[in-house]
Amino acid sequence: MIEARELTKRYGDKTVVDRLSFTVKPGEVTGFLGPNGAGKSTTMRMVLGLDGPTSGTVTVNGRAYGRHAAPLHEIGALLEAKSVHPGRSALGHLTALAQTHGIGRRRVEEVIELAGLQSVARKRVGAFSLGRGQRLGIAAALLGDPEVVMLDEPVNGLDPEGVLWIRNLLARLAAEGRAVLLSSHLMSETAQVADHLIVIGQGRLLADTSVADLVAASLGGVSVAADEAGRLGALLAGPDVTVTSTEGGRLQVTGLSAREVGRVAAEHGIALHELTPTGVSLEEAFMELTRDELEYQSAPVTGRTAR
Numbered sequence: 414m415i416e417a418r419e420l421t422k423r424y425g426d427k428t429v430v431d432r433l434s435f436t437v438k439p440g441e442v443t444g445f446l447g448p449n450g451a452g453k454s455t456t457m458r459m460v461l462g463l464d465g466p467t468s469g470t471v472t473v474n475g476r477a478y479g480r481h482a483a484p485l486h487e488i489g490a491l492l493e494a495k496s497v498h499p500g501r502s503a504l505g506h507l508t509a510l511a512q513t514h515g516i517g518r519r520r521v522e523e524v525i526e527l528a529g530l531q532s533v534a535r536k537r538v539g540a541f542s543l544g545r546g547q548r549l550g551i552a553a554a555l556l557g558d559p560e561v562v563m564l565d566e567p568v569n570g571l572d573p574e575g576v577l578w579i580r581n582l583l584a585r586l587a588a589e590g591r592a593v594l595l596s597s598h599l600m601s602e603t604a605q606v607a608d609h610l611i612v613i614g615q616g617r618l619l620a621d622t623s624v625a626d627l628v629a630a631s632l633g634g635v636s637v638a639a640d641e642a643g644r645l646g647a648l649l650a651g652p653d654v655t656v657t658s659t660e661g662g663r664l665q666v667t668g669l670s671a672r673e674v675g676r677v678a679a680e681h682g683i684a685l686h687e688l689t690p691t692g693v694s695l696e697e698a699f700m701e702l703t704r705d706e707l708e709y710q711s712a713p714v715t716g717r718t719a720r
């Protein structure tokens with residue numbers, strides 16, 4: 414379990430992580446989402462004691478990382494810019510790491526197999542593709558059979574087979590009762606594997622929700638085609654309702670259910686040709702959540718700055 418309480422990191426006068434509180438529970442994959450620069454890597458570095466918080470705390474299985482006698486058994490992590498000596502073999506790298514914790518040869522072989530690296534275990538790591546490098550990083554993370562697994566953007570640069578392999582692996586690790594934290598800036602990809610989501614923007618917590626709840630909340634608009642689209646649009650309009658006309662007498666309505674739209678049309682004798690609930694994608698839900706929190710907003714097409 415990872416528990417962050419009011420975790421804060423400032424560099425100079427810039428607050429990169431801002432009073433962040435969350436829990437990564439055992440038996441679940443928790444997605445850690447945020448746009449570039451949101452503070453995910455900084456948070457993960459603080460979990461591992463690589464950066465000290467300015468204030469607040471973060472613990473792994475009840476203690477700060479540095480207070481564990483054998484941290485590889487508590488948490489296995491893959492951070493983005495992990496450096497491995499390029500002249501070493503995968504086997505050599507994992508063996509050296511294992512020796513720091515008195516982990517035997519047998520476990521080294523197990524994680525090599527688990528990561529599908531048997532055929533290249535004796536090859537120089539410097540010649541590894543990005544995908545193989547990621548697999549090696551994950552093998553290293555799992556070496557100590559840790560209760561908590563934390564991976565920073567693990568699918569970056571992987572081919573579809575590698576992506577599927579990671580998805581299955583994460584699901585299995587959670588099913589074994591481990592707490593799994595997985596960072597990403599891609600909502601749809603994360604939602605496919607995560608049970609729970611922690612979304613941050615500019616270091617602040619924006620959402621702490623189950624994937625199922627987010628999916629339910631994202632089901633938004635209704636597409637309507639009617640004979641008297643203009644009249645129907647005026648009848649539907651209200652303080653929390655947006656009505657946009659599109660081509661061919663079609664309306665896009667948000668803030669009302671399909672049933673409510675249908676009832677208004679029936680009450681006013683307006684014939685409908687189509688009444689379709691249109692869910693927004695999870696990616697859109699994520700963009701909506703983080704819209705005000707982007708570090709670098711794209712300039713709109715008019716060329717004016719966004720803020």
Ligand SMILES: Nc1ncnc2c1ncn2[C@@H]1O[C@H](COP(=O)(O)OP(=O)(O)OP(=O)(O)O)[C@@H](O)[C@H]1O
Nearest residue numbers: 424429447448449450451452453454455456598708
């Ligand atoms: N050592 C540092 N000194 C000053 N600023 C830093 C330092 N490390 C990170 N930052 C700043 O903190 C902010 C958050 O960075 P961080 O890498 O944690 O974000 P992230 O969510 O992991 O983003 P990405 O998805 O791009 O990796 C950025 O604005 C970054 O420039």
